[in-house]
Amino acid sequence: MNVYFHTFGCKANQYDTDLVRQAFSDGGATVVDDPSHADLAVINSCTVTHESEVKLRRFVRHVAKSGTAQTIVMGCAAALDDGTIAALPAVRAVVPNADPIMVLRAAGFPSVVGAQHAAPLLRAGRSRALLKIQDGCDEHCTFCATTIARGNNRSRSVAELVREARELAEHHAEIVLTGVHIGTYGQEANQGVLTPGTLGTLLEALITAVPSVRFRLSSVEATEVDDTLARLLIEAPRSVAAHLHAPLQSGSNRILKRMGRHWYTADTYRARIEWLAMRLPVFGLGADVIAGFPGETEADHHASLTLLHALPFTYLHVFPFSVRPDAPAAKLPGQVPPDIIRERARELRDLGESKAAAYRATRAGQAADGVVSGRQGGRVEVLTQDYLSVYVRSEAWSGRPRFEVVID
Ligand code: SF4
The missing domain is CATH 3.80.30.20 (tm_1862 like domain)
Structure with a gap:
């Protein structure tokens, strides 16, 4: 089964999605990064603002249009759903929390043994x-x-x-x-x-x-x-x-x-x-x-x-x-x-x-303790201790995940 994941909201939600993603991988699913290639989309929702729920509904409709994937909506907005989310197109289930076992069950996985294990979450390619x-x-x-x-x-x-x-x-x-x-x-x-x-x-x-x-x-x-x-x-x-x-x-x-x-x-x-x-x-x-x-x-x-x-x-x-x-x-x-x-x-x-x-x-011009936070377009994004982003050209990067950078 190809599964696509998307997260709205805070870092706690990102962590929960990582845990569910890992449970699906452990269960034999293939994680894909395009909903049009997915059999199932798992969307972790947020309820912090009205806007975040509007974006959620728009995104669920977008997933339904972009392929044949069914959708499971989990997380905070799902927990408070009055039936609106459940009625959106191609929604297979609304899981009112972030429990990997419940999401796996909602996806129809026959065995969920071990999915509750709080395994360390290795975020591939991220420092x-x-x-x-x-x-x-x-x-x-x-x-x-x-x-x-x-x-x-x-x-x-x-x-x-x-x-x-x-x-x-x-x-x-x-x-x-x-x-x-x-x-x-x-x-x-x-x-x-x-x-x-x-x-x-x-x-x-x-x-x-x-x-x-x-x-x-x-x-x-x-x-x-x-x-x-x-x-x-x-x-x-x-x-x-x-x-x-x-x-x-x-x-x-x-x-x-x-x-x-x-x-x-x-x-x-x-x-x-x-x-x-x-x-x-x-x-x-x-x-x-x-x-x-x-x-x-x-x-x-x-x-x-x-x-x-x-x-x-x-x-x-x-x-x-x-x-x-x-x-x-x-x-x-x-x-x-x-x-x-x-x-x-x-x-x-x-x-x-x-x-x-x-x-x-x-x-500007000062040295900082940098940790790589992402890569795109030939540049490496580095996050300083005081939460500033600095960009370094990939050719100039030593490959180390943590190094001293000069703030521009
Ligand atoms: S009730 Fe909500 S906003 Fe207030 S401290 Fe708790 S999580 Fe934060």
Whole structure:
């Protein structure tokens, strides 16, 4: 059976797709990179924005038109499907999670023995690997349907993660720690769960076990960067990339409260980032920001702009607020008109672009610790510790997955 895979959404989704892809390969399927050559397409869905679901539906229709493949839709949007996805053309099954066994069963595989084994995921031809350390989230942000789709926080054991990291390190120069809410690693609200530690203690164990690799945190709340994590970021620059993607969402405390983000305020976020920035000679810093959350006034929007101006962000991911029917924010009063949302998003994006350009200019001509992240058109893409992309001509590349680059 020829199987085509496509992923929407975050690194946790990419990891889940890799796991399912591996289960199909182990089961004898051939992975193809063109849906028109496939008997089956497996699409891992995302529910983070309205737009991501529109793109999903468009893509499922595209696959149906491009060949004879049947489609299985898995993941977050599949978990919340009200029948809309199931009714799309050529959809064979909607699997409400990312369990490889369930996807294999939905594909009609006769035997699924061993598919639940969390084997290391070797990403062919890539120098960067993903290591999913937990799934789910115990918080209830009012804009987020992901937590409903993925369930409560569930952390994997340190021993299992160390084992997987060791095997990944044989083929990859960088390992990205990923999950849905990684700052709560080991902090399960369910007291019956054996708590495996904290993100800081996990990272320390991984660095000790696999000193040759550079680890990177995928997305972590600023106030969940505890003292152990901060120390590792500062003292172990070869082992931990000097990069944080710390979701802010809003710089207004009033809006943070309406979002249900009770664990930080604009001030505590700012204090943690400033403390780190003072101690890190280079620091890639990104954030997610939502424009036009229900109830957001001009003053709230300006509070976000002011905080974003003040902190040393090197890029921003801006999301115009979109109603997720399953998330409580859909019912909040004070929905902001679409043209105002668009305008605020544009202002935030402009700010993000100018901060990115300014940071890049300060780094131009400096040496950086680079790991190859891709190859195309005769060029090798290299990712620096502070999350800048540098391109090197293939002829000038030594072939090593990790090397010093000069930022242009
Ligand atoms: S912290 Fe909030 S936004 Fe992030 S996964 Fe949990 S509920 Fe969703």
